[in-house]
Amino acid sequence: MKPRPVIAQARAEILMTLRRGESLLLALGIPVLLLVFFSEVDVLPVGTRHPVTFLAPGVLALAVMSTAMVGLGIATGFERSYGVLKRLGTTPLGRPALLTAKTAAILVVEVVQVAVLVPVALALGWDPSGGVLAALGAVLVATVAFAGLGLLMAGTLRAEVTLAAANGLYLLLLLLGGMVVPLAKLPGGLRALARLLPAAALSDVLHASLGGDPTPARAWAVLAAWAVVAPALAAAAFRWE
Amino acid sequence: MAAIDVSGLVVRYGEVTAVDGLDLSADAGSVLALLGPNGAGKTTTVETLEGYRRPTAGRVRVMGLDPVTDRRRLAPLIGVMLQRGGVYPTMSARDALGLFAAYYDDPVSPAQLLDLVDLAAVARRPWRTLSGGEQQRVSLALALVGRPRVAFLDEPTAGMDPAARQLLWSVVRRLRDDGVCVLMTTHYLEEAERLADRVVIIDGGRAVAEGTPAELVSAGGGREIRFGAPAGIDTAALGAAVEAAVAEERPGEYLVAGAATPARVASLTAWLAERQLPLADLRAGRQTLEDVFLRLTGERAEAGR
Numbered sequence A: 001m002k003p004r005p006v007i008a009q010a011r012a013e014i015l016m017t018l019r020r021g022e023s024l025l026l027a028l029g030i031p032v033l034l035l036v037f038f039s040e041v042d043v044l045p046v047g048t049r050h051p052v053t054f055l056a057p058g059v060l061a062l063a064v065m066s067t068a069m070v071g072l073g074i075a076t077g078f079e080r081s082y083g084v085l086k087r088l089g090t091t092p093l094g095r096p097a098l099l100t101a102k103t104a105a106i107l108v109v110e111v112v113q114v115a116v117l118v119p120v121a122l123a124l125g126w127d128p129s130g131g132v133l134a135a136l137g138a139v140l141v142a143t144v145a146f147a148g149l150g151l152l153m154a155g156t157l158r159a160e161v162t163l164a165a166a167n168g169l170y171l172l173l174l175l176l177g178g179m180v181v182p183l184a185k186l187p188g189g190l191r192a193l194a195r196l197l198p199a200a201a202l203s204d205v206l207h208a209s210l211g212g213d214p215t216p217a218r219a220w221a222v223l224a225a226w227a228v229v230a231p232a233l234a235a236a237a238f239r240w241e
Numbered sequence B: 001m002a003a004i005d006v007s008g009l010v011v012r013y014g015e016v017t018a019v020d021g022l023d024l025s026a027d028a029g030s031v032l033a034l035l036g037p038n039g040a041g042k043t044t045t046v047e048t049l050e051g052y053r054r055p056t057a058g059r060v061r062v063m064g065l066d067p068v069t070d071r072r073r074l075a076p077l078i079g080v081m082l083q084r085g086g087v088y089p090t091m092s093a094r095d096a097l098g099l100f101a102a103y104y105d106d107p108v109s110p111a112q113l114l115d116l117v118d119l120a121a122v123a124r125r126p127w128r129t130l131s132g133g134e135q136q137r138v139s140l141a142l143a144l145v146g147r148p149r150v151a152f153l154d155e156p157t158a159g160m161d162p163a164a165r166q167l168l169w170s171v172v173r174r175l176r177d178d179g180v181c182v183l184m185t186t187h188y189l190e191e192a193e194r195l196a197d198r199v200v201i202i203d204g205g206r207a208v209a210e211g212t213p214a215e216l217v218s219a220g221g222g223r224e225i226r227f228g229a230p231a232g233i234d235t236a237a238l239g240a241a242v243e244a245a246v247a248e249e250r251p252g253e254y255l256v257a258g259a260a261t262p263a264r265v266a267s268l269t270a271w272l273a274e275r276q277l278p279l280a281d282l283r284a285g286r287q288t289l290e291d292v293f294l295r296l297t298g299e300r301a302e303a304g305r
Helices: A003-019 A021-040 A051-081 A084-088 A095-123 A132-156 A159-176 A188-194 A198-210 A217-237 B042-049 B071-077 B093-101 B110-116 B132-144 B162-177 B189-195 B213-218 B235-242 B262-274 B289-304
Strands: B004-013 B016-026 B031-035 B057-062 B078-081 B150-154 B181-186 B198-203 B206-211 B225-228 B245-250 B253-257 B281-284
Touching: A003 A021, A003 A051, A003 A095, A003 B093, A021 A051, A021 A095, A051 A084, A051 A095, A051 A132, A051 A159, A051 A198, A095 A132, A132 A159, A132 A198, A132 A217, A159 A188, A159 A198, A198 A217, B004 B042, B016 B031, B016 B042, B016 B198, B016 B206, B031 B042, B031 B189, B042 B057, B042 B150, B042 B181, B071 B078, B078 B132, B093 B110, B093 B132, B110 B132, B132 B150, B132 B162, B162 B181, B162 B189, B181 B189, B189 B213, B189 B289, B198 B213, B198 B289, B206 B213, B206 B289, B213 B289, B225 B262, B235 B245, B235 B262, B262 B281
Parallel strands: B031 B181, B031 B198, B078 B150, B150 B181
Antiparallel strands: B004 B016, B004 B057, B198 B206, B225 B253, B225 B281, B245 B253
């Protein structure tokens, strides 16, 4: 794989993401809003003395899901419906290079998100206690899992349906993902279901690691399973036009 | 080695046979036009050559390579203009050309291409805000970024105004002069006649005629006379006078199925003159490509009925 096409493609993908108002809202606007609002307005049953202690890891998990699943899924769905993916298929870029570029673009956007969200959380009084490596690892594995889900939708559904499905799934996983509402507050059956989903697995690991606790093995296992299954399904089912 | 070499191509989608035993060949520095009505199999053929579809049967080679299994080696050698779309809607022509330029080892500069397709004035506008014809010209420019040896243009002039069409024609001629093999589909007969070195007329997935435009219009030429006159004249009486069958193909358009000898033309015009019937149009011998096209695709439609 030659570096020049990959770098140019990744650069184009990043610029398109950062220039789209709706993707900025999704990547930064909503996470910052949730973080600030619920840290300052104590209405959520977060169960900690400082809401930001719970909210900061949860909102970081939300940010990863927004970019890797929703942003990627919607953008790729429209690229497919506009014939862009088809057209790229006859250039020397190639699929591995395209996927590499998209992955790189997601990671760069995630770095921007972390660079914005962490200072905001610190300013709100967040006091993380280590566990950065485990958190980074969880973010990487979750990125693969969410990207697989996003591409599965983008490669099988019409663009408009992908748009609706990705947003619906976003809201569902936001509520069931332990991101703004602690899993402990969910009814038992729903909680058991939520723990099998990648969102809750990611926020579990982030809450534990950034809170200085040992990370739960079950959450790692759920995350890893999604990171294998979702991209495999996407690769098998993806239709390029 | 022919730049494009197709033999016995069959492409089926489930029950539907889109291409049914097609042979094509085109050399470097030539323009091959695929002409045919909608649904004839033109786009399926082109997309098989581009590597988008696997042939159900038959052999396809572009620059000696199999478009599906040798995709990586072939991609730098071909340029593709899809029938529509294919460009990021929010990206400007300049940025799209710059991005595509990064895919190739020795690209044409975006500025040069923008001049070639006369889009410098709108180079910074997002693709989706351009007119249909401008979008087509961006697609054309994108097909040429990598200095292709074979260019596939699928209905390149659809949606173009006459000036843009002239521009495309001059670009195609230039490509041919530079040794590029150009395969284009069209349903504009005039375009094929003006531009193509060889024309293949396809209908129902099969080639129904092929040759140079001159060969096609002269094939069967001299054996018929076409003329225009008021609708509903007595074709039986006229047929007796010219000693050949006369048919009213469409109201007011007649075909005399007999050699276009001066004697027969004279008896035709004499017969009309006696009855003081005006003669709107008269073609003896030479047909247009449109005549050939309508006759061939019409025959097939008749046979299918």
